[in-house]
Amino acid sequence: MNLKNFTSQKQLKTDPLAEASNSELPPKAPVLSPAEWLKANLFSNTFNSVLTILSTAAILLIIRGLLSFIFNPLRQWSATATNMRLLMTQAYPEHQYARIWVSLGFLLFLTGVSLAFWRAGRSVLLSQVGKRLLAIGSFIVLVTLLAPFSSEATIIWLIVGVFIAGTGFLLKSSREDKTTSSMTLLSGAFLLAILSLWVIPYGHHSYISTRTPKILAEPGTVAMTTKLPWTIMLVVAICSYFLGSLIRDKIDEAKGKALLSTTWLISPLFLLFLVLRDPDFDTGHLFSTDIPIFLFFSIVGSVILLWLTNPDIGEKGRVISTAILFVGFATFLFQMLMIVRILTLVLAFFALAAPTFSGQKPARIRYTKVWIGTMVILCWLITAINTPSTAKVPGDFFIGGFAITLMIFFFTMVLAFPLGVLLALARTSKFPIFRMVSTTFIEFIRGVPLITILIFFSVMVPLFLPDGMDLTEIAAVTIAFIIFEAAYLAENVRGGLQSVTRGQHEAAEAVGMTNAQKTFFIVLPQALRVAIPPMVGQIIATFKETGLLAIIGIFDFLYIARSVIPGQTEFMGSTRENLLFVSLVYLVICFSMSKASQRVEKRVGLGER
C-alpha cells in the first residue's frame, strides 16, 4: 500500500494556507472628503456639534495656557539646557567624558546592527508620511498663532510650520505605490535634530517676546559641547545599520541574532564597569588571587560538568551535585573570599541542572562552554566592582543623573526577570515548602509599598550586614528594586504558567521528559509568551518607579532636577522647568517602550495563531 502518495495528494486539498493565498482582497473603505468627514464624525447632530465646539474651545484654551507657561519670559529654560550634563551624568569628570560617548556609541552600534538583523524597518507609504507632516505643520502654525511670541518669532515659526505643512501636502498627493523605509524617516528625524544643534544655541531663547531677538552661542552650552559627538553618533548608527545588513546575508542569521542578544545583555556590564568606571586594577592582586580563582573554577568546574552531563551517570551524579550544593552553603560558615562562595553556589546550580541538558559529546561540550562563559563574566564583574574607580566623584558612586536611573533599571530588569521566573515556578511547584516560601515572599512584597522597601534597604540593611561585608547604597537600592519587581513579575509569569494547558504537560510527559525538561522546553517558553504583555506593562511601570530614587536621596535625574538645579544661584526657582523636562523624558521613553512592545508582541505571536 502506498501511503505517501495518497496522503500528499489529499493534503494539497486540505492545506488551509494554499487556499488563503488566492483569496480576493477585501473591498476598500470609501474615501471621505474632509468636509464629509467633519460632518459625519463631528457635526452629525446639534448635540454633537455643541460638544465639538465646546471641546475645541477647551483644547485651545489648554494649549494656550500651556504655551504661555512654556514661553513666559520668566521661565528659565536655560536652567535645564545649561545643566544638561548634570542631569545626565551628575558630576562625571569632564576630562573622562569621552568614555560616556564611547559607551553611547557602542550601544548605538549595537542598535544599528540589531535593527538590521531583525529587519526592523518597515515600508511606509509616502502619502501617509505626507499626511503626518501636514498635521504637524498645521499644529505648529496653530501653536504659533496662539503663543505669545514676538512678531519676528511668530514669522519664523509660521514659515517653519508652513514649510513642513507644504512638504506634507506635496508628499500627500504622491502615488499610492511610493514607499520609504521607516528607518530612513527615523534617521532623517535624528539628522534634523542634530543639524539643529549646529544652528540653534540651545539654552538661549532670546527671540521670545523681546523686541530685538538675539541668537547667542556661548561656549559651554549643550549645543557647543555635544554637536560634534552627536554627529559622530549618528554616523556610527547609520553605518552600523548598513554594516548589519551586509553581514546579515553572509552569516547564519539565527547565530548572529543569538550573539547580538547576548551582547545586549552583557555589554552594559562591560560599559559600566570597564569603560565608564575605569577600574584601577591592582595587578598584584589580579595575578595572585583573581586569575587563579577563575582558572581553578573554570577548569575544575568544566571537568565536573563534563562528567555530570554523561547520560549514563545516574544516581551518582545526583549525589555529587547535592554534595557541591552543601559545600556551597558550608562556605558561608568559614572565613573566605565572597567570590569563592558565589562561584561554588553557581557551580552547584550548574551541577544540579546537568542531567536536564546531558547528551552526546557536542551537547556536553556546549554545556561546559556556557559554564566557562559564565565564569568569565562573573569573575571579571566581581573583580571590576571590587576595584576602585579612577573617576573620582563626590558621593559613593561614580555616576549619577539619568545614567544611574538607566543603570538601576537595567540591573533590575536583568536580575528580576530570572528571579521572578524562579519564584513563579516555586509557587506552582509540587513541593509544599517551595510553594510556601515563594507565596509568603510574593504576598509580603506585594503588600508593602515600594518606597518602604527602598527606605528599608537604603537605611536599615547596611546596619544588619555582618562585619567585613558592605553594600553601597546604590547596590542596596538596586536589590530592593529587584526584589520588588521580581515579586510582580512572578505573578505575571504564574499567569502564563497557568495558561499552559494540561494537554501540553501530558504530551511532554508522554515522551518521557523529566519535570525539569518539561518546564524548560515546553512550559516556560509558552508561559513567557503569554506573559509578555503584562510583563511589558510591569517593565514600563518599573521605569517610572525609578523616580522614587529621588525621595531616598540618590542623585538621580529627578533629584537633580528638583533639588539641585533650583539651588544654583543663577537658576533659583527653576523647579517647574526642570520637572517638565524630566516628565518629557519619561514620557518619550515609556511611550516608545510601549510602542516597541506592541510590535514585539505581534512578532512573538507569529508561531502560534
Added chain:
Amino acid sequence: MTDNETTSSIRGERDLANAQDIIVCEGVSKWFGDFQALNNVSATIKEQEVVVVLGPSGSGKSTWIRCINRLEQHQEGRIMVDGVELSNDLRNIEKVRSEVGMVFQMFNLFPHLTVRDNVSLAPIWVRKKPRAEAEEQAASLLERVGIPEQADKFPGQLSGGQQQRVAIARALAMEPKIMLFDEPTSALDPEMIKEVLDVMKELALSGMTMMVVTHEMGFAKEVADKIMFMEGGQIVEIGTPDHFFTNPTEERTKLFLSQIL
C-alpha cells in the same frame, strides 16, 4: 475466547501464540474521588498485537489507556509494561514513558516549536541523540507519515489531519515498543480521518504493538487482532473482530453494537 489462535487480518498470518506479553494489567482499579472509573480491569496484550478498545462514553477507556503510561495513577492492582512495574518510582515511570508512545485526541503538539522540533526534541533531550541524527530521523518520520514538506511550519499552520500525523511522528521518534492512541480521529473533520487512519494502518502492518481507543468501527474490523469492550469501568468482553461484530456473547455488547451500527 479466541485469544490464543493464530489471527488473520490485513496483517497476514502471525504467530501471536508464542509472542511475549508486553502489557499486563491485573485487577486495576481507579477512583476519582468517590467515583470508581476503573473496576478490577485485567487484560494482557502481546507484542505486535493491535488491540482496539471500544465502549460507550464515560466507560473508562481513556482512564485505562492513560494508566498504562501513568498519566493517571491506578490505586489498586498491578500494571506491568515490558517487564517494568508502574509504581511511584520516578525512574520506572520515565523509562516506561520513553518506551510507550501516546497520541492524543487533541494532538497536543507544542505550538511554539516547528514541526521538525516537535518531532526531534524528545530524541535529543530524552534519548540523548546528537541533534543532526535526531533531525534526520525527524525528516524520515515526516516522510513516513506523508508530510515531509511541512517540517519548517508551526503546528498552528497545519490542518487537523496533518497535526495528528505530526503527533504520530513525534511519538514514533522515541522508537517506542508500544503505541497508545486515545481517540486519535475524534477531533478531525471526516475528510481528514482517513489520512490518519491510513498512517495507523501502515504502522500496524509494520508490526507495532498498538492499543487504540476509537469509534472507527471500520478500522477495528480491518486492523484489530483483538477487541476489548468496556463499560462502567470494567472489561465486559474480549474477542476477535469476527467474534465481536458477528456474535458477541454479552447482552451489553449487543446493546452497544445495535446503537452504533
